[in-house]
Every structure is written in C-alpha cells, then in structure tokens.
Amino acid sequence: MASQSAPFTCVTAFASEPFEGNPAAVIFLDPLATPQKTLHGLALNFNAxxxxxxxxxExxxxxxxxxxxxxxxVTITGTSSALCGHGTLAAAKALLACPNITGKGIAEIQFRTLNDQIITVWVRDAGxxxxxxxSSSAKSLPKEEEERIRALVNRAWGRDVKVNHIAAGEGNFKHALMIEIDETEDLAGSxxxxxxxxxxxxxxxxxTSAIAPGKRLVEEQFVSRMFSPVVPGGEDHVCGSAHCLLIPYWxxxxxxxxxxxxxxxQVSERGGVLKVTWDGERKTIRLCGEATIISTGVCYF
Incomplete structure (x- = not known):
C-alpha cells in the first residue's frame, strides 16, 4: 500500500491551448531526498x-x-537529464500556481539542476x-559520418531528402544532432x-528548415522537429534544449x-511557438513562451 504522496501539476509548455505544446508532469517533492528508483517509478506512472x-x-x-x-x-526510461527547456517552463508555471505563491508578485525563479547549473525563468507580461x-555552436561531421546520417534521413522519410547541412553540438551538447533539410521538403507535412x-x-x-514562401504562420524564421528514442512515440512535441543549437545556427x-x-x-503534431533570442557574446539563448495547466492532483507511492 502507498505510504507517501506528493502534489503534482501537469503543464503543456510553449502553448496557450491544452492540446498544443509539450506536456510535462511537475511533482513537488525534494529530489535530493528521494531515491532515484522512486523518481523513475513516478516518471513511468505519468508517461509524459x-x-x-x-x-x-516554503x-x-x-x-x-x-x-x-x-x-x-527524469524521463520514462529512468534517465536523469541535465537540462530540459520545456520541463523548466512547465515547472515555473506550476510553481507560480501554488496557493502560497500565486499572486505574490514573483518576478524570477532560479532552479538548481542536477549538475548545480542555475536555470533562471523570468515572469513576463500577458502570462x-x-x-x-x-548555447552551442554547430560543428560539421566527417564526410563518412555525414553520409551515414544522410542515409538514415532518407530511410526515415522513405524517400530521398534534400539535406542542406548536418552538424553536431559541441561541449555539453555533443549528444545533439542538427539536420537542415531544404524548405521544399515540407518538414511539417512529412x-x-x-x-x-x-x-x-x-x-x-x-x-530543421527555413520557411517556404507563403507558409509562414507567425512570422517564424525557421521550423523544426526533434526525434529521440527516449521520448514517448520517438518525437518530442517542442524541445527547448534543441534550440540551444538551432538558434545560433539560424x-x-x-x-x-x-x-x-x-x-x-516546432511543427510536430501538437506544435508550439517560441520567441527566441541569441546573445552571441554571452553564448546564451532565451526562450519565451506561454504554458497551460492541464491537470492537478496528488500522486501516491
């Protein structure tokens, strides 16, 4: 029988509607005092x-x-992620809605992550x-590796795709791959x-790709989709951390x-809009968006 409980809030980030953006579950418990096995079990239960x-x-x-x-x-695979943009935005939205915090004039939230990095969230006007x-620069791949990735893209699309550029992140973003396809390939409709x-x-x-003439919806400069084996369904709805590489590139x-x-x-099935800024001197990006609460409750474990 469950002996512990914690309040939770489910939020969809980078969206003003409940069926858009990227969902995340936010569970209020001390992650430093909770075993990883418990964190993984809760992540599995929410399947977000x-x-x-x-x-x-307090x-x-x-x-x-x-x-x-x-x-x-924490992902559904039990992996702890050092950084998650949409998870941070969702956490800020959930935190600001807590009864002891809402309406108290909070202007800034500083989250300390697994590797002691501080992620700052600012409360802006209109929600x-x-x-x-x-941010991260993008480094071109060796020719043999690039050809391997091009072949995989063709397999994923089931046809030959016009790939303009392939690059990988550097430093803490070596796990991030960026593939620019031509705007004529219709990334959203593929x-x-x-x-x-x-x-x-x-x-x-x-x-990622530029925007074909007549296809802009919100004056966006570029569109993207992010695929990963560690997210449900293999595609992330709106990935904030992917933009650490995308924004400087574009x-x-x-x-x-x-x-x-x-x-x-981001032009996944749910999709999302981000207002973005790159500070080339400080090597940082800013992501600005809305977030919508979709459920609240108590989980037991």
Whole structure:
C-alpha cells in the first residue's frame, strides 16, 4: 500500500491551448531526498515526455520577488537529464500556481539542476515566461559520418531528402544532432519513421528548415522537429534544449543581429511557438513562451 504522496501539476509548455505544446508532469517533492528508483517509478506512472521534480517552496518572506529551489528532470526510461527547456517552463508555471505563491508578485525563479547549473525563468507580461539556457555552436561531421546520417534521413522519410547541412553540438551538447533539410521538403507535412533515429547514436536529433514562401504562420524564421528514442512515440512535441543549437545556427545563417528577438516554430503534431533570442557574446539563448495547466492532483507511492 502507498505510504507517501506528493502534489503534482501537469503543464503543456510553449502553448496557450491544452492540446498544443509539450506536456510535462511537475511533482513537488525534494529530489535530493528521494531515491532515484522512486523518481523513475513516478516518471513511468505519468508517461509524459518529461517529469520535473521540484523541491516545494516554503512560505515566502515579505517583499520576496525571487524564488530559489531544486529541480531534477527524469524521463520514462529512468534517465536523469541535465537540462530540459520545456520541463523548466512547465515547472515555473506550476510553481507560480501554488496557493502560497500565486499572486505574490514573483518576478524570477532560479532552479538548481542536477549538475548545480542555475536555470533562471523570468515572469513576463500577458502570462509569458522566459528562460535562459547556454548555447552551442554547430560543428560539421566527417564526410563518412555525414553520409551515414544522410542515409538514415532518407530511410526515415522513405524517400530521398534534400539535406542542406548536418552538424553536431559541441561541449555539453555533443549528444545533439542538427539536420537542415531544404524548405521544399515540407518538414511539417512529412510522415517520418521515428524509430530510424535510434540508430544515429545521438540523444537529440533535430531536423530543421527555413520557411517556404507563403507558409509562414507567425512570422517564424525557421521550423523544426526533434526525434529521440527516449521520448514517448520517438518525437518530442517542442524541445527547448534543441534550440540551444538551432538558434545560433539560424542567427548566423540569416545574419540576424545578436540580441534581436525572433520567432521559431516546432511543427510536430501538437506544435508550439517560441520567441527566441541569441546573445552571441554571452553564448546564451532565451526562450519565451506561454504554458497551460492541464491537470492537478496528488500522486501516491
């Protein structure tokens, strides 16, 4: 029989509607004091693309406008992720809705992650939330490796695809692969065999393209889809961390001035819109979007 319980809030990030964006479960318990086996079990029970475990915040002090707390990200495979953009946005939305916090004028939340990195989320006007993440440059692959990836893309699409560029992240983003296909390939309308991307040897496989004439919906500068074997169904609805690689790439390719905000759109079935900014000097990106609460309750374990 279950002997412990914790409140939870399910949130869909980068969306203003419940059937759009990327869902995440946010469970309020101390991740540092909870065994990994328990965190994994809870993640399995929710079967969400990501589960964020957030240490509950006690009573606020008078005039307090910043919150500091711990966060951990766990996938349904039991893997702890060092970084998750949509999970962070969802956690911020859930935290701000807590009875002891809502309406108290909180302007900033600082989450301490598994590797002691601080992810900051700012509360913006009209319900928008903005978070800052590190950016990564994109490094071209050796010719033999590039040809291997091109062949996998063709298999995933079931046809020959015009691939313009393939690159991988550097530093902490060596697990991230970026594939730019031509705008004529209709990324949004393509049927993709997501299982093929389990063979790339990368945890994040992002396919991106420019926008074909007449196809813009929200003045977006680029679109993307992210495929990964560690998310349900093999495709992430809206991946914040994938943009750590995408944003610098497209800013450089389009000659966009550092610090200027642009719009990006992920064109998965659920889809999502992100207002994004790259700071080339500080090597950071900012992701700004809405988030919608879709359920709340108590889980038992």
């Amino acid at each position: 693309p990501m589960v964020a475990f957030v240490k509950p915040v 009573a606020l002090q008078s005039g307090q406008t910043t919150i500091h707390t711990d966060i951990r990200f 928008f939330l903005e978070l800052e993440l590190p 049927k993709v065999n997501t299982s093929v991307f389990s063979e790339t040897r990368y945890g994040i496989n992002t396919v 800013y450089n390719k389009h000659g966009i001035e550092s610090g200027k905000q642009i719009v990006a759109r």
